[in-house]
Amino acid sequence: MTDAAAAKAQAAHAGLEAPRTIVVIGGGQAAGWVVKTLRKEGFDGRLVMIADEVHLPYERPPLSKAVLAGEADIDTVRLVKPDDFEALNVEAWQPDCATSIDREQRIVRTQSGREVQYDRLVIATGGAARKLPESLVKTSHVAYLRTLDEAVALGERLRASKRVLVVGGGWIGLEVAATARKLGVEATVVEGAPRLCARSLPPMVSGFLLDLHRANGVDVRLNATLVSLEDHPNDATRMRATFADGSTLDADFAVAGIGLTPHTALAQAAGVKVEDGIVVDHFGATDDPRIFACGDVANHPSAWLKRRVRLESWANAQNQAIAAAKALLGIFEPYADIPWFWSDQYDVNLQILGDIPGDAQLAVRGDLPGKRATLFYLEDSAIRGVIAINTPRELKLSRKWMNQGRTIDLATLTDATTALA
Numbered sequence: 213m214t215d216a217a218a219a220k221a222q223a224a225h226a227g228l229e230a231p232r233t234i235v236v237i238g239g240g241q242a243a244g245w246v247v248k249t250l251r252k253e254g255f256d257g258r259l260v261m262i263a264d265e266v267h268l269p270y271e272r273p274p275l276s277k278a279v280l281a282g283e284a285d286i287d288t289v290r291l292v293k294p295d296d297f298e299a300l301n302v303e304a305w306q307p308d309c310a311t312s313i314d315r316e317q318r319i320v321r322t323q324s325g326r327e328v329q330y331d332r333l334v335i336a337t338g339g340a341a342r343k344l345p346e347s348l349v350k351t352s353h354v355a356y357l358r359t360l361d362e363a364v365a366l367g368e369r370l371r372a373s374k375r376v377l378v379v380g381g382g383w384i385g386l387e388v389a390a391t392a393r394k395l396g397v398e399a400t401v402v403e404g405a406p407r408l409c410a411r412s413l414p415p416m417v418s419g420f421l422l423d424l425h426r427a428n429g430v431d432v433r434l435n436a437t438l439v440s441l442e443d444h445p446n447d448a449t450r451m452r453a454t455f456a457d458g459s460t461l462d463a464d465f466a467v468a469g470i471g472l473t474p475h476t477a478l479a480q481a482a483g484v485k486v487e488d489g490i491v492v493d494h495f496g497a498t499d500d501p502r503i504f505a506c507g508d509v510a511n512h513p514s515a516w517l518k519r520r521v522r523l524e525s526w527a528n529a530q531n532q533a534i535a536a537a538k539a540l541l542g543i544f545e546p547y548a549d550i551p552w553f554w555s556d557q558y559d560v561n562l563q564i565l566g567d568i569p570g571d572a573q574l575a576v577r578g579d580l581p582g583k584r585a586t587l588f589y590l591e592d593s594a595i596r597g598v599i600a601i602n603t604p605r606e607l608k609l610s611r612k613w614m615n616q617g618r619t620i621d622l623a624t625l626t627d628a629t630t631a632l633a
Contacts, residue, residue, distance in 0.1 A: 220493075222544055228501060231331035232257040234540060235320050237310045237478065238336035239263020241271050241526065242507025242533040244291035246334050249537035251300045259302045260328050262320065264309045267360055268297050273526050275363035276387035277556055281394055282367050286360060313482035315500060332540045335490060335498075335505040336533065337475035339524070344379065344468050350442040353451040353465040357384060358472075366467065370397055373464035377453055379438065381408040383555050384469030386421065389430050390557040400461060401425065402436040402453070412553075412564065414572050417587065417599055420580055421557070428558055441466055472524055474509045487511060489522035494546035496536030506536040515548040517567050525553045550614055559583065561600075563607050566614060568597035577626050578603065586610070586632075593619040606632050 234250060236243050239261060247259055247269075263269075269291040278284035292300070309323040313333065321327045341356035355366050366388075370376060376392050378385045381403030392399040401408075407418035408425075425432050437456035444450040444462055453461045476486045485491040485499045489511030496504040496512070507529040511522040523532075527549065535547035554563040560583055568574075568589045578585035578601075586606040589597035595614050600607035609632055613620060624630070 222542075229331065230542070231255075231540060233328070233330050234259055234332045234334065235328055235330040236261045236334045236336060237320065238334075238338060238507070238509075239265055239267070239269055239304075239306060240336065240338045240507065241269060241291060241529040242336040242338070243334070244269025245530050245533035246336060246506065246537045247300055247302050248292065249534045250540065253538060253541055253543065255541055257331075259300070260305065260330075261302050262305045262308055262310045262322055264307050265359060265361075266307045268292060268294065268304070268306075270360055271526065272358075273554075275360060276357055276384055277391060279360065279363040280357075280367045280370065280388065280391045282371065285364070289360065310478060313478060313484075313503075315482055315484075315503070318502065331502065333503045334496075334536060334540070335479055335484075335503065335509060336507045337478065338508045339472040339474040341468070342471040342473050344438075344441070344470065348438060348440055350440060351451045353443070353463075354441055355465060355467050357388065357467060357469065369465060370395055373397055375400070375463045377402065377451075377461060377463040377466040378469065379441075379466055380469040380471075381405070381432065381434070382411070382469055382471065383409065385467070386425065386557055387555060388467050388469060389425060390428070393428050393430060393558075398429070398431075400431040400433065400463065402433045402438060402455075402461075404435065404437055406435055408432070408434075410570070413599070414568060414570060414574060414587075416574060416576075416580070417562075417601075420601070421562075423581070424558060424560060424583075472508060474522065476509060479503075479505065479509075488520075491520075492536075494535075494548065495539035495544050496532060496547065497539060504536045504540060506532040512547065514551065515546070516550045521551070523551055525551070527552045550611065552611075559602075561602055561604065563600045563604065564598070565600070565607055565611055566595070566597035568599065572597065574599075575622055575626050577606070577632075578628050588620075588625055590620070590622065590625075593622070595620060609633060 270289045274284050274289045312321045341358040375398040378389045378401045389399040389401050408421045439454045444452045474489050479490045480486045490505035492505050492510045492512050496506045508524045514521045532547045552565050572589045574587040584602045586603045587599040598610045
């Protein structure tokens with residue numbers, strides 16, 4: 213795959229002149245890593261970054277944890293310190309928003325009326341928090357969490373509240389609930405599915421998370437169908453949720469964590485191929501050889517998963533952006549990382565590596581109820597997926613074996629009395 217894909221990419225870019233102006237649309241983690249990598253790799257041309265937030269690039273994982281809890285702010289989550297960013301010599305058009313891409317003239321136009329001609333363009337627009345249906349929401353007491361400013365405002369609101377309703381039992385929802393409990397706020401999580409994180413976890417681990425949250429005082433309601441969110445009839449400063457079974461729940465406000473909608477409209481309007489994200493190759497190139505995409509918005513062919521995928525993770529935003537930035541300069545190193553994701557909730561660090569089908573038979577090493585276990589999914593004695601619960605070293609070793617394609621004896625894996633190494 214690697215040599216053939218690299219040769220194909222090099223051929224596609226062979227007729228293009230070396231870029232003198234590179235434009236990056238987006239100002240998040242992926243965009244930050246693109247501009248950092250371009251300068252590190254020696255690009256000394258014009259570099260323009262168009263971002264709708266006022267903040268310089270920052271990392272999102274702390275938003276639902278440390279920022280929400282009031283333990284971190286922009287200075288602790290930013291990707292590059294202001295002085296270091298200034299040294300990168302990037303024209304940061306902020307806050308502004310790209311409104312169109314003219315592929316024929318290679319011009320990006322913005323909301324403020326500015327325009328810039330590019331030799332290469334990177335779309336790193338990420339996505340927006342998916343909104344609840346308008347027919348459901350009849351109150352202003354509903355918040356979403358995607359940006360730093362939203363996290364700061366949400367944290368202040370949490371600390372002034374007694375009870376929060378979390379709509380959605382996925383990763384964001386569970387991290388918000390865990391932070392709420394840490395702040396002494398009562399939390400109820402409502403999830404329409406029969407288990408938590410059903411799209412990304414096997415039932416055994418969904419059950420572990422359910423027990424974890426209930427043990428920490430969260431009221432978790434599964435198979436819960438919301439009918440309406442409206443102002444409390446006796447107190448307009450609060451809200452009431454009504455469910456399909458007729459039951460109601462009162463809270464100070466609700467936080468909805470029901471997924472992400474990728475910002476693909478700009479690419480789609482320009483005629484760039486979009487299919488659950490902007491379609492790119494192993495190097496981040498779209499079907500237009502001058503336009504690249506990376507991060508949450510990009511749909512790429514995963515060598516490990518053997519299928520196309522759009523990943524919403526910290527590691528993907530960073531490493532795919534690095535590969536794309538290098539490819540912009542003619543250095544074709546395929547992005548072929550094993551998908552990796554992590555979450556912190558209470559005293560649990562949970563990491564997922566690789567591919568774990570929902571019906572996977574897992575080999576368990578350690579004590580799962582005891583919050584220290586590693587779960588392995590094997591195919592033909594080779595590790596295809598790992599879930600590590602407070603066992604980061606075992607995950608690190610597993611990653612090494614997975615990259616090597618090493619076969620492992622099942623009895624050795626599950627024998628917790630012997631060091632995995």
